[in-house]
Amino acid sequence: MLHRQGRSAVWWTVSGVIGALGVGLGAFGAHGLKDAIGDPHLLEVWQTGARYHLIHTLALCAVAAHPRPPRWAGGLFVAGILLFSGSLYTMTLTGSSWLGAITPLGGMCFIAGWLVLAFAPRTA
DSSP states (O other): OOOHHHHHHHHHHHHHHHHHHHHHHHHIIIIIHHHHOOOHHHHHHHHHHHHHHHHHHHHHHHHHHSSSOOHHHHHHHHHHIIIIIHHHHHHHHHOOGGGGGTHHHHHHHHHHHHHHHHHSOOOO
16 A cells, blocks of 8 residues: 555656646647548547546646545546547547447546545545
8 A cells, every 4th residue: 555645656657647648649639630630520529538638637636736645536537538538539530439428437537536536635
């Protein structure tokens, strides 16, 4: 079991890696996909994924900075990024609309993560 500072360090690392990936995927969507994907709607889908990816990277930073990092919150935010943003990225690249059924599961993970963070004990 990691002590509080160890958990915080892990969440800072996770936040940094996932954040860097989010910036890269956002830039790829803004610059690399324009010519490859002609459908403006699919580009918007990608940008929505990138936006939620980066917003929830900041939520992971809040988990890392928390005096008692709530593990469930961090795990839910990571799951949300993978399911929500990941499904949108994959839908854009493959055109497989059935992946849209997975996207709300990621959204539910985001909501649950925020609620866990909201009600987590604040004292160290």
